[in-house]
Amino acid sequence: MAKAKVYVTRRVPKPGMDLLAEHFDIDVYEDEEAIPHDVLVNAMKAKPYDALYCLLTDDIDKEVLEAAGPQLRIVATMSVGYEHIDLQECAKRDILVANTPGVSTDSVAELTVALLLMTARRLSEGVESVKQGEWGDWRPKWLCGTELTGATLGIYGLGRIGFNVGRRLKPFGFSQIYYTDVHEVSYAKDIDAEFIDFDGLIQKCDFICVCCNLTPQTRHMFNADVFKKMKNNAILINTGRGGVIQHDDLVEALKNGDIAAAGLDVTEPEPLPLDHPLVLLKNCVILPHMGSNTWDSRNAMSEIAARNCIAAISNQTPEGNVCTS
Numbered sequence: 001m002a003k004a005k006v007y008v009t010r011r012v013p014k015p016g017m018d019l020l021a022e023h024f025d026i027d028v029y030e031d032e033e034a035i036p037h038d039v040l041v042n043a044m045k046a047k048p049y050d051a052l053y054c055l056l057t058d059d060i061d062k063e064v065l066e067a068a069g070p071q072l073r074i075v076a077t078m079s080v081g082y083e084h085i086d087l088q089e090c091a092k093r094d095i096l097v098a099n100t101p102g103v104s105t106d107s108v109a110e111l112t113v114a115l116l117l118m119t120a121r122r123l124s125e126g127v128e129s130v131k132q133g134e135w136g137d138w139r140p141k142w143l144c145g146t147e148l149t150g151a152t153l154g155i156y157g158l159g160r161i162g163f164n165v166g167r168r169l170k171p172f173g174f175s176q177i178y179y180t181d182v183h184e185v186s187y188a189k190d191i192d193a194e195f196i197d198f199d200g201l202i203q204k205c206d207f208i209c210v211c212c213n214l215t216p217q218t219r220h221m222f223n224a225d226v227f228k229k230m231k232n233n234a235i236l237i238n239t240g241r242g243g244v245i246q247h248d249d250l251v252e253a254l255k256n257g258d259i260a261a262a263g264l265d266v267t268e269p270e271p272l273p274l275d276h277p278l279v280l281l282k283n284c285v286i287l288p289h290m291g292s293n294t295w296d297s298r299n300a301m302s303e304i305a306a307r308n309c310i311a312a313i314s315n316q317t318p319e320g321n322v323c324t325s
């Protein structure tokens with residue numbers, strides 16, 4: 001029997017590639033950079049693929065799905081986030097959508113803690129000062145940052161990642177951990193986190209970690225009005241999705257001193273252009289979306305996305321099934 005056909009939008013780590021090659025007839029877009037949208041549409045038209053294995057850089061919209069044709073069973077993304085996939089269009093066509101939850105929780109939570117410490121203690125400025133020969137005699141007021149001990153921590157989105165950020169940060173001795181989410185969650189008690197509404201979170205917290213998905217409800221949740229209500233000493237960390245923060249407003253808030261600093265692993269757009277005002281600000285630490293960049297996470301993500309394709313083609317429910325109805 002002929003093998004099912006899968007289109008893969010980038011060469012992914014070996015565990016995923018091996019599994020795909022073992023089970024399917026695969027075509028891969030062989031480039032380091034993301035596949036251009038028109039190239040993906042044309043690739044989908046060229047052959048009747050049963051599965052589309054994609055990444056978070058690929059816009060899987062109506063045009064791609066139409067080009068793919070009615071035999072397409074699944075869009076499997078090698079990511080936790082799936083805001084790049086048009087779920088409604090997939091649901092209309094009975095196409096499954098699956099992501100890779102769970103396996104990047106630790107890597108993203110670790111990176112969040114690292115970014116929070118980098119931002120609070122001005123570590124990138126320190127590293128740069130050594131390279132630029134600015135390290136002079138010990139100076140009493142030079143590169144002073146903010147302590148975590150005794151501060152209030154807010155977590156916006158206490159899902160798997162948010163909880164694991166809280167678990168790792170708790171031993172630093174915050175006076176209180178608050179969280180905001182759609183509902184109260186029972187496991188919050190394991191990190192002594194108190195549920196609070198969004199207004200309370202932004203007004204009470206010295207550190208806020210954004211750990212939520214991007215949805216129509218969370219888009220631009222952090223905007224000029226919110227920055228004005230936040231504490232002037234507040235530090236905002238985002239390892240969720242760039243779109244949760246209104247970036248022009250953030251530039252103004254960081255310049256005006258509405259908030260003290262920001263640490264961003266995700267931005268809008270990505271990559272952020274080199275001449276973007278945020279890149280020039282000393283009180284903004286920016287990383288190039290590297291939350292899940294560990295071999296453990298990336299190997300596991302590549303494998304789960306492949307297993308999701310195998311499940312869908314064998315008429316089983318993929319483990320990362322995203323509800324599309």
Ligand SMILES: O=C(O)C(=O)CO
Pocket residue numbers: 056078079080081082104289290291292293
């Ligand atoms: O898996 C995701 O959604 C990512 O953002 C990768 O870090």
